[in-house]
Amino acid sequence: MKLNNGTNNKKLFAYWPIILFIIIFSIFPFVINAYWVDVFFFFGIYALLGLSLNIVLGEVGLFDLGHMGFMAIGAYVTAILNTNFGIPIIILLPISAIAAGAFAYLVCSPIIHLRGDYLCIVTIGMGEIVRLTLNNNPFGVTGGPNGVFGIDFPSLGNFFVVDNSVKFYYYIWIIVGVTIIGLVNLQHSRIGRAWNCIREDEVAAESTGIDVRSYKLLAFVLGAGLAGIAGNVYATKLMMVSPESFSFMESCMLFCIVLIGGMGSIPGILIGAAAISLFPEVFRAFAQYRMLIFGAVMVIMMIFRPGGIWPRKRGAIKLESLLIKTGEENG
Amino acid sequence: MAKDNNNVETMIRSEQENKETDKINKVVLETDKLTKKFGGLIAVNNFDLKVNQGEISSLIGPNGAGKTTVFNVVTGIYKADGGKVLFKGKDLAGKKPHQIIKKGIARTFQNIRLFSNMTCLENVMSGQHCRSREGTWSSVLQTPKQRKEELKIKKNAENRLKQVGLWRWRNELAKNIAYGNQRMLEIGRALASNPDLLILDEPSSGLNDKESEDLIIFLKSLLKENLTILLIEHDMNVVMGISHWVTVMDEGKKIAEGLPEEVYSNSQVIEAYLGKDEEEEE
Numbered sequence: 001m002k003l004n005n006g007t008n009n010k011k012l013f014a015y016w017p018i019i020l021f022i023i024i025f026s027i028f029p030f031v032i033n034a035y036w037v038d039v040f041f042f043f044g045i046y047a048l049l050g051l052s053l054n055i056v057l058g059e060v061g062l063f064d065l066g067h068m069g070f071m072a073i074g075a076y077v078t079a080i081l082n083t084n085f086g087i088p089i090i091i092l093l094p095i096s097a098i099a100a101g102a103f104a105y106l107v108c109s110p111i112i113h114l115r116g117d118y119l120c121i122v123t124i125g126m127g128e129i130v131r132l133t134l135n136n137n138p139f140g141v142t143g144g145p146n147g148v149f150g151i152d153f154p155s156l157g158n159f160f161v162v163d164n165s166v167k168f169y170y171y172i173w174i175i176v177g178v179t180i181i182g183l184v185n186l187q188h189s190r191i192g193r194a195w196n197c198i199r200e201d202e203v204a205a206e207s208t209g210i211d212v213r214s215y216k217l218l219a220f221v222l223g224a225g226l227a228g229i230a231g232n233v234y235a236t237k238l239m240m241v242s243p244e245s246f247s248f249m250e251s252c253m254l255f256c257i258v259l260i261g262g263m264g265s266i267p268g269i270l271i272g273a274a275a276i277s278l279f280p281e282v283f284r285a286f287a288q289y290r291m292l293i294f295g296a297v298m299v300i301m302m303i304f305r306p307g308g309i310w311p312r313k314r315g316a317i318k319l320e321s322l323l324i325k326t327g328e329e330n331g
Numbered sequence: 332m333a334k335d336n337n338n339v340e341t342m343i344r345s346e347q348e349n350k351e352t353d354k355i356n357k358v359v360l361e362t363d364k365l366t367k368k369f370g371g372l373i374a375v376n377n378f379d380l381k382v383n384q385g386e387i388s389s390l391i392g393p394n395g396a397g398k399t400t401v402f403n404v405v406t407g408i409y410k411a412d413g414g415k416v417l418f419k420g421k422d423l424a425g426k427k428p429h430q431i432i433k434k435g436i437a438r439t440f441q442n443i444r445l446f447s448n449m450t451c452l453e454n455v456m457s458g459q460h461c462r463s464r465e466g467t468w469s470s471v472l473q474t475p476k477q478r479k480e481e482l483k484i485k486k487n488a489e490n491r492l493k494q495v496g497l498w499r500w501r502n503e504l505a506k507n508i509a510y511g512n513q514r515m516l517e518i519g520r521a522l523a524s525n526p527d528l529l530i531l532d533e534p535s536s537g538l539n540d541k542e543s544e545d546l547i548i549f550l551k552s553l554l555k556e557n558l559t560i561l562l563i564e565h566d567m568n569v570v571m572g573i574s575h576w577v578t579v580m581d582e583g584k585k586i587a588e589g590l591p592e593e594v595y596s597n598s599q600v601i602e603a604y605l606g607k608d609e610e611e612e613e
Contacts, residue, residue, distance in 0.1 A: 182471040189470030189481065190456075190463050193449070197457050200446035207406060207440075209432040209461025209524055218467065314450050314504065 025173060029166045037165040039281050044172035045234055047273040050257035051179055051266065052226030057255065058264035059192065060219040061199030063120035065251050066127025070224035072246035074100040074231025076134060079148035079241045080141050089154040093232050100228025101221040108220045112213055115202075127251050135243040147242030151235050168237055175233065179226060180266055187266075195219055196264070260301060262308025271309050357384040359419060359528055359559045360405065360436070366413035367400050374400040376583035377414065382528065382576075387550060387560045389570045391594075392580035393603055398563045399441055401580070402532055406438050407431045418528070433461040437526035439517045441533050441563075447506035451497055451516055454505050455488040458523030488523060495519035495549070511542045515549075522553075529553070531562040535569045547572050571595065579603065 029037050049071060056064045074096035081087045081095070111122045137144035154171065155161040162171045186192045194215050197205040206212050235241045253276050261272025280290055301309075360382040367375040374397045382388045390398050403409045405416050407428040416423045423431060432438075437458075446454050463484055469477040492498045495515040500508050505516060514534060521529055534550075535543040543566060550560060550573055564570045570577060570591065577594040579587040581603040587594050594600055 185473045186467070186470050189473075189477065190460055190465060190484065191467055191470045193453060193457050194460055196449055196453075197446050197460075200448055201444050203408065204440065204444035204446065205457075206428040207408070207432060207438055207444075208457055208520065209429045210457075211427075211429045222467070314448070314453065314502075 022177075026170075029169050034165050036281075037169050039278065041165065041169050041172055041237065043274060043277040044169070044176050045230055045237075046254075046257060046277045047176050047270055048172070048179060048230040048233075049227060049254050050261065050269040050273045051176070051183060052223045052230065053254045054258050054264065054266070054269050055183070055195075055219050055223040055226070057258045058262075058269070059187075059195040059199065060216055061263070062216060062219065063116060064123045064220075064223070065120055065248070065255060066123035066125070066130070067223070067227055067254050068246040068248075068251040069123075069127035069130035070100045070104055070227035071231040071234070072130050072134060072241075072243070073103045073224075074228025075235040075241045075246075076142060076148070076231075077228070078232045078235045079151050082151050083148055084141075089152055089232070089236050090156060093154070093229060096232040097225040097228040100231065101225035104220045104224030105217060108217060112216050112220070124248065124251075127246075128248060131243050131246050131248075134246075142243075145243060147240055149240045151239045151241070153239075154233075154236050162236075168233075172233055172237075175229065183266060187264075191215075191218070199264075256298065258308075260298075260309060262311040265308060265310050265312035268308050268310035268312070275309075358382065359384045360561065361417040362401070362405065362414065363417065364414035365401065365404060365411055365416065367397075367404050367409055368412045373583050375404065378580070378583065378585055380578055380585070382559060382561050384559055385554060385557065386575040387554065387562065387573050388576045388578065389574040389591075390561065390563050390578050390580060391565075391570055392586075396580045396603075397583040398580055399532055400583075402438065402530055402563065405431075406436060406530065429461065432524055432526070435525075435527035436530060437521035437524045437528070438530040439514075439521050439532055439534065441536070443510075443513050443517050445505040445513055445517055445520070448504060450502050451505055451508065452485075452488055452492060452501040454516055454520050455491050455523045456484050458491070458520035459484050459487055461524055491519045491523045494522070511538050514538065514546075518549075526558070528559045528561060531560065533563050533565060535564060535566045543569055567595075 028040065032040075049067070052070075053064060053067045056062050056067070077096045077099040078089065078092045081092055082089060087095075107126055111119065114122060134142045135145055142148065153161050153163045155163075162168055194205070194210045197208060197210055198212055198215060202212055234245070238245075257269060257272035257276050259272075260268075260275050261270070262268030280287070283290065283293070286293070305311075358381050360380070362378055362380045365375055365378045365380070366373065376397075378397070378401060380390070380401065390401065392398050400409065404411050405423070407423065407426050407430070411424070418431075418434060418436060421434075423434070426434070446457060449457070463480050465474075465477040465480050489498070489501075492501055495518060497508070497512055497516055497519065500512065505513065508516065514537070518529075518531065518534065531550075535546055538546060547569060550562075553560065574591050577589065577591050578585060579594055579597070579600050586599050586603060587597045589597070
């Protein structure tokens with residue numbers, strides 16, 4: 001038992017950067033002004049979107065350049081159901097996730113066997129079709145290029161309403177935090193391993209007993225579901241949605257988050273999201289050179305750190321022998 | 332060294348003869364008039380193969396004879412154009428590779444196909460995918476059942492890694508370990524699925540003499556686990572050293588089968604490997 005306690009303390013000690021990170025993030029809104037709180041809210045949105053794309057692109061290695069399409073589905077489902085039927089946002093949070101996931105399942109089922117760049121092209125098409133459809137106001141529900149206005153704040157009854165920047169900041173970062181815990185658990189499960197196997201070698205994965213097709217679909221559905229949640233939060237924060245928020249360029253930005261941060265690496269994704277959302281704000285003065293710097297950084301990254309800023313470190317699963325610990329080994 | 336092999340070979344033979352007197356060997360894997368075409372090329376032509384339970388069977392033949400194609404059809408990577416594959420008496424037609432491994436046929440590849448950016452331990456843990464069943468939500472929430480299964484997977488993986496002698500490399504990425512070790516890791520990954528039949532595609536290619544000798548000893552030790560082994564092999568020392576039964580293939584057809592030295596002295600086999608005498612004289 002004593003030994004066990006020792007290892008627990010050590011474990012807690014090993015987690016100090018995470019704990020520090022959480023503390024800094026929770027006192028942050030009290031030391032910065034409202035503008036930066038908003039910037040950090042969007043950092044949170046990008047982090048959530050990056051994590052959702054990371055499932056598809058980072059874990060399974062599927063090129064998805066239409067990820068904003070899934071977010072758009074989530075945002076519009078929230079907007080339309082809330083403004084037309086008055087359904088509370090909190091209830092719409094899971095509904096928008098399910099809607100985006102179901103959409104991903106329907107759209108990706110026929111294209112899931114495509115490899116690499118072929119899949120990439122099709123997903124670009126998919127994202128654009130979603131955006132153009134929303135833009136053309138089908139059945140008069142999406143409001144065309146103007147979008148949908150007057151979305152409520154998330155609330156639990158009347159006593160807990162997320163109605164200012166600081167509350168929104170906590171709202172998004174709690175969602176991101178919960179998502180990270182779930183995704184870390186997934187990474188260390190047979191599901192996460194199966195995804196990585198598919199990324200490494202599809203034929204070998206199939207021969208190892210992994211149903212490649214359904215695991216790829218699972219990744220798309222989960223990724224889309226998370227993007228749908230991001231869409232929901234985004235819609236309630238802005239109180240409106242319009243098709244231009246979900247352009248192809250935004251999908252590219254998400255792609256960059258995963259590539260800059262490190263494929264399959266959760267801390268990497270946070271860094272990538274910070275790079276995409278914070279640096280343009282920090283370097284406002286050089287706004288016109290932003291894309292130039294951005295392009296240069298991408299090129300330099302690909303040459304010197306092709307694995308991303310913080311690639312996933314593997315191998316720390318279990319160092320000591322399980323058999324010796326449980327006393328099952330004979331010799 | 333050849334003498335040693337001969338000794339071992341006669342030992343196996345005598346063992347096998349004993350077994351034959353005891354009981355009639357049960358057929359685990361059987362192909363019946365198997366045919367596979369690639370466009371106009373008939374890669375496998377009415378091929379019959381029998382693999383007996385608890386034995387090491389070899390499939391040999393010159394390059395391009397269609398051996399690997401047979402393996403790929405058996406493991407579901409290719410679809411047969413004709414004929415049947417029977418595993419324990421059941422037809423495997425239309426089954427996908429991940430379903431076939433669940434039925435108990437695990438395989439390795441000619442050019443090693445590991446999950447190179449994953450650790451050795453993770454590779455072997457992945458091998459147990461078809462023997463575990465916890466789903467997405469239990470993994471996200473880490474339910475007690477899921478933790479228990481995960482622990483079981485780790486323990487099995489540890490056992491298998493020790494069995495193939497790679498425990499010390501457990502946290503090394505698969506791409507970083509030596510070539511011979513990579514071969515063993517691939518076998519370990521296949522074994523992790525607790526197969527009844529292990530199909531090895533040229534396990535000794537790229538290994539030095541010492542390593543392939545170790546491999547022979549290792550494969551023989553596997554027979555104790557009630558495992559059946561089918562292998563494609565080029566190295567005649569390995570084939571003659573461990574096979575109970577040899578099937579020879581050339582241009583998609585079976586040209587001979589029998590005990591190792593029967594096959595070794597078969598004129599048709601020598602012809603297929605070395606070319607015809609007449610041609611040489613011309």
